[in-house]
Amino acid sequence: MVAAVGSVRRSFAPWNDPASKPFIEFRRVTKRFADFVAVDDLSLVIYEREFFALLGPSGCGKTTLMRMVAGFEEPTEGAVLLDGQDLAGVPPYRRPTNMMFQSYALFPHMSVEQNIAFGLKQDRMPKAEIAARVEEMLNLVKLKPFARRKPHQLSGGQRQRVALARSLAKKPKVLLLDEPLGALDKKLREETQFELIDLQQKLGLTFLIVTHDQEEAMTVADRIAVMDHGRVIQVATPAEIYEQPNSRYVADFIGNINLIEGRVTATAAGATRIEAPDSGAVVEIDQAVEAKLGDQVWFAIRPEKVRISLDAPLSGSPNTLSGEVWDIGYLGDVSIYHVRLANGATITATVTNQTRVVERPITWEDKVWLTWSRDGGVVLAR
Amino acid sequence: MTAAADTATSAPRQRSHPFGWLVVAIPYAWLAVLFLVPFAIVVKISLSTAAIAQPPYTPVIDIFGGIGAITAAVRQFAIDNYVFLTEDSLYWRSYLQSLEIAVVSTFLTLLVGYPVAYGMARSSRAMRPILLMLVILPFWTSFLIRVYAWIGILKKEGLLNQLLLSIGVIHEPLTILNTNLAVYIGIVYSYLPFMVLPLYAALEKLDDTLLEAAQDLGCPPIKAFWKVTFPLSLPGVVAGCFLVFIPVTGEFVIPDLLGGTDTVMIGKTLWNEFFANRDWPLASAVAVVLLILLVVPIVVFQNQERKQQEKEG
Amino acid sequence: MERRASWFNVTAVALGLAFLYLPIVLVVIFSFNASRLVTVWGGFSTKWYASLLQNEALLDAAWVTLRVALISATAATVLGTLAAIALVRYGNFRGRTLFSGMIYAPLVMPDVITGLSLLLLFVAVGLDRGFWTIVLAHITLSMCYVTVVVQSRLITFDRSVEEAALDLGCPPFRTFFVITLPLIAPAVVAGWMLAFTLSLDDLVIASFTTGPGATTLPMKIYSQVRLGVTPEINAICTILIGLVTVGVTGASIFTKRREVERRRAERMAAANP
Numbered sequence A: 001m002v003a004a005v006g007s008v009r010r011s012f013a014p015w016n017d018p019a020s021k022p023f024i025e026f027r028r029v030t031k032r033f034a035d036f037v038a039v040d041d042l043s044l045v046i047y048e049r050e051f052f053a054l055l056g057p058s059g060c061g062k063t064t065l066m067r068m069v070a071g072f073e074e075p076t077e078g079a080v081l082l083d084g085q086d087l088a089g090v091p092p093y094r095r096p097t098n099m100m101f102q103s104y105a106l107f108p109h110m111s112v113e114q115n116i117a118f119g120l121k122q123d124r125m126p127k128a129e130i131a132a133r134v135e136e137m138l139n140l141v142k143l144k145p146f147a148r149r150k151p152h153q154l155s156g157g158q159r160q161r162v163a164l165a166r167s168l169a170k171k172p173k174v175l176l177l178d179e180p181l182g183a184l185d186k187k188l189r190e191e192t193q194f195e196l197i198d199l200q201q202k203l204g205l206t207f208l209i210v211t212h213d214q215e216e217a218m219t220v221a222d223r224i225a226v227m228d229h230g231r232v233i234q235v236a237t238p239a240e241i242y243e244q245p246n247s248r249y250v251a252d253f254i255g256n257i258n259l260i261e262g263r264v265t266a267t268a269a270g271a272t273r274i275e276a277p278d279s280g281a282v283v284e285i286d287q288a289v290e291a292k293l294g295d296q297v298w299f300a301i302r303p304e305k306v307r308i309s310l311d312a313p314l315s316g317s318p319n320t321l322s323g324e325v326w327d328i329g330y331l332g333d334v335s336i337y338h339v340r341l342a343n344g345a346t347i348t349a350t351v352t353n354q355t356r357v358v359e360r361p362i363t364w365e366d367k368v369w370l371t372w373s374r375d376g377g378v379v380l381a382r
Numbered sequence B: 001m002t003a004a005a006d007t008a009t010s011a012p013r014q015r016s017h018p019f020g021w022l023v024v025a026i027p028y029a030w031l032a033v034l035f036l037v038p039f040a041i042v043v044k045i046s047l048s049t050a051a052i053a054q055p056p057y058t059p060v061i062d063i064f065g066g067i068g069a070i071t072a073a074v075r076q077f078a079i080d081n082y083v084f085l086t087e088d089s090l091y092w093r094s095y096l097q098s099l100e101i102a103v104v105s106t107f108l109t110l111l112v113g114y115p116v117a118y119g120m121a122r123s124s125r126a127m128r129p130i131l132l133m134l135v136i137l138p139f140w141t142s143f144l145i146r147v148y149a150w151i152g153i154l155k156k157e158g159l160l161n162q163l164l165l166s167i168g169v170i171h172e173p174l175t176i177l178n179t180n181l182a183v184y185i186g187i188v189y190s191y192l193p194f195m196v197l198p199l200y201a202a203l204e205k206l207d208d209t210l211l212e213a214a215q216d217l218g219c220p221p222i223k224a225f226w227k228v229t230f231p232l233s234l235p236g237v238v239a240g241c242f243l244v245f246i247p248v249t250g251e252f253v254i255p256d257l258l259g260g261t262d263t264v265m266i267g268k269t270l271w272n273e274f275f276a277n278r279d280w281p282l283a284s285a286v287a288v289v290l291l292i293l294l295v296v297p298i299v300v301f302q303n304q305e306r307k308q309q310e311k312e313g
Numbered sequence C: 001m002e003r004r005a006s007w008f009n010v011t012a013v014a015l016g017l018a019f020l021y022l023p024i025v026l027v028v029i030f031s032f033n034a035s036r037l038v039t040v041w042g043g044f045s046t047k048w049y050a051s052l053l054q055n056e057a058l059l060d061a062a063w064v065t066l067r068v069a070l071i072s073a074t075a076a077t078v079l080g081t082l083a084a085i086a087l088v089r090y091g092n093f094r095g096r097t098l099f100s101g102m103i104y105a106p107l108v109m110p111d112v113i114t115g116l117s118l119l120l121l122f123v124a125v126g127l128d129r130g131f132w133t134i135v136l137a138h139i140t141l142s143m144c145y146v147t148v149v150v151q152s153r154l155i156t157f158d159r160s161v162e163e164a165a166l167d168l169g170c171p172p173f174r175t176f177f178v179i180t181l182p183l184i185a186p187a188v189v190a191g192w193m194l195a196f197t198l199s200l201d202d203l204v205i206a207s208f209t210t211g212p213g214a215t216t217l218p219m220k221i222y223s224q225v226r227l228g229v230t231p232e233i234n235a236i237c238t239i240l241i242g243l244v245t246v247g248v249t250g251a252s253i254f255t256k257r258r259e260v261e262r263r264r265a266e267r268m269a270a271a272n273p
Helices: A002-010 A062-070 A112-122 A127-140 A156-168 A186-203 A214-220 A238-243 A248-253 B002-007 B020-046 B066-075 B080-087 B089-122 B127-140 B143-154 B159-166 B180-204 B208-216 B221-249 B253-258 B266-276 B280-312 C007-030 C047-054 C056-089 C096-108 C111-125 C131-155 C160-167 C172-201 C204-209 C217-227 C231-271
Strands: A024-032 A037-046 A051-055 A077-082 A097-100 A174-178 A206-211 A223-228 A231-236 A258-268 A271-276 A281-285 A296-301 A307-309 A320-330 A334-341 A346-352 A367-371 A377-380
Touching: A024 A062, A037 A062, A037 A077, A037 A231, A051 A062, A051 A186, A051 A214, A062 A077, A062 A097, A062 A174, A062 A206, A097 A156, A097 C160, A112 A127, A112 A156, A127 A156, A156 A186, A186 A214, A206 A214, A214 A238, A223 A238, A223 A248, A231 A238, A231 A248, A248 A258, A248 A296, A248 A377, A258 A281, A258 A346, A271 A296, A281 A296, A281 A377, A307 A346, A320 A346, A334 A367, B020 B280, B020 C056, B020 C096, B020 C111, B020 C131, B080 B089, B080 B280, B089 B127, B089 B180, B089 B221, B089 B266, B089 B280, B089 C007, B127 B180, B127 C007, B127 C172, B127 C231, B143 B159, B143 B180, B143 B253, B143 C007, B143 C217, B143 C231, B180 B221, B180 B253, B180 C007, B208 B221, B221 B280, B221 C096, B253 B266, B266 B280, B266 C111, B266 C204, B280 C096, B280 C111, B280 C131, C007 C231, C047 C056, C047 C231, C056 C096, C056 C131, C056 C172, C056 C217, C056 C231, C096 C131, C111 C131, C111 C204, C131 C172, C131 C204, C160 C172, C172 C231, C204 C217, C217 C231
Parallel strands: A051 A206, A051 A223, A097 A174, A174 A206
Antiparallel strands: A024 A037, A024 A077, A223 A231, A258 A271, A258 A296, A271 A281, A296 A377, A307 A367, A320 A334, A320 A367, A334 A346
């Protein structure tokens, strides 16, 4: 089952196809509240059938952006379009979008059935059709035996599924998910993430999820927009975001990153050399950088791409640093080495514990050498 | 909820409310007509003179009589009633005594009400709603009847005297009824729920960990009460005091039934001017002066309430 | 969290409650007093209840009072709820300060002032005084209390439920009646009961704004108190007290039972996810 989904997802990339039409579009949208700007001249395109994530810290404007699609906020400037239609002035109860609320917002005085049927009743659907659709939804989220219960008689996970069923009942063009998994414990959260992906593929809908949890975004999304202070910093697939961040902000926000500051000392076709006299690092990478000679740049490399060894490399080779093991974090599956350089900076190297040996060859205060390959990291100009 | 944090203080969207303005307009109009306008009329009547007529004052402004009729009437306005108030000592004695009684009884009510509210707030979770209901229940039964019951308790042949005489504490029946003491008892009794409820609300919300922290830092319980609990309950104290002080100043029933001839409270004076002497203009002047006296406390009370609502909102 | 009440606290509460209930208990007891005198016990008798049924004046007054209370409480609840919505949901509209001032002032305004000013209004516009002027006066007084009660409920109301309804296609007007109102109903009902009691109980304002043929029960009781009271008054008061006690206790038990039910259901649900 998962393999089938995966293969569909691998070939699904409408953002690379110049012929595909935008489904949800933000055109130079700005949203100002009395004392601050929540969304700042933002333009973004989301395609049909995407599972799109808005990722960022609290206050970055991601929820405001989503609420503008739902209709609970109107942009101060700019336009929000859905399937080519400008949504300005269209109230939330007339939009073909539905939202799954962070607090679930189930109607406490109605049963599960009535909650799910609520949206359908507003559309004046005939009774028999409503009953059929409700049954379909209940089966979808596996809550059939709980149909008559009221929200307070359900557990947290069950309530979440009712909220999901209710928001899908009207088969909306877009499903908006507002931090939907925050209240669940880790195991349940992971299970639900995969259920959501499954559901989205099965129903062929467009999902827009807002989250501050980068792992969640990486797991479920086809593309992620990383936001900061009302602006989109980078929009890309999870793999691109992780391996090719476009700025220190994105690199630092997702996962862990080592940043080495330096200057461009040589550029050639497809290769760049950076020197950081402060840390003593000489970096040579197979990447053409937009920066000019002498510019200040940052070399960013993920901890798992850094090799740690007690043996020194060939003298004079680039892409190497030496230091002392300052701290070791043992997480069971990986070991994280924090290595202190001569200038006081710390580089992190993550090593998978591939054998079950408990006594490690490298321990605290050992002198070690860190090396990385020529394509192990990226250079960031900002 | 990060959702709330993200959207900050977004005002409710009213654009989708075609009849939205009605929600504000209807109660606004009602209050403007039936609360504000009458005050203007009271002021106007206070500037008129009593007359043996129906209504018993002159001039009578015919609201449909046009500008001419109105200006003619206005020219007959006089501040005679206000002058009279300052001349006759009955009136300014009434005002002073009303204020005095109001201040003392507010203080007494606070003294009695605070331990009750405190005890309620410290009781177990299960007991609290029951106690709350018990405190509110008398409020739901007739105020007049309860005051009248006190007559039976406090009079010379009343139950209190019977009890005290029978157990030998006193040998002569005490004169309590028709004195200021009876009025104080009556006021404390009737207004106790108004003091207890806001106090209880404030005390119940108190974070117990603050007291634990105080004790942990070496503060003995009684000192902790004065340094931590009482200051934090002040909003409740203030609300309760206003809810007692302001209405008591103009209280009528209790001084009338329980007080004596030397209990001259302004509520009683106003009532007598109006019903016994049929002097509407004078009664109006009395009311206006009382209002002026109370304006400052009322405005302070309103501000307090508004600030409390905003804090909770 | 569990709190322990010291013996001082318990005594304080017990004394306070005893103080509050003493007169009520006495009124009830003496309604069964065979003797006419309020201070001498002459044996148990229900004769005053019997004679109450013959006392037309008293019964008429009770009927007037009941009708005034029912009508004014209902109207006051509607107006008060509207005002509460205006204050909580409508942000800073023009004239908001004045509006909230008008809401909070009647809470503390001495009855004599309110009564006098309303009477003068009715005279000025030439409105005949009687049943309906009392109703108008009571509505004006009670609506403010309803506003305060409903407002405190609305402030803590979770609006995401309303947004969910809007999102599912329910226009705002209908959302209010189908979603919001059922959920704030307990506060609205509490407001109604408060308005009902205030009206039932009011002497001063009714005295000012009444007219021929509209004597309320408090007015009747007051006039009798000055002359000398028959225990029929005790009897009718006991009946009122009984009705109110049954009503309030019944409501409390009902809500308590629902709470217990609800807690049990939540616990069961949490145990079987």
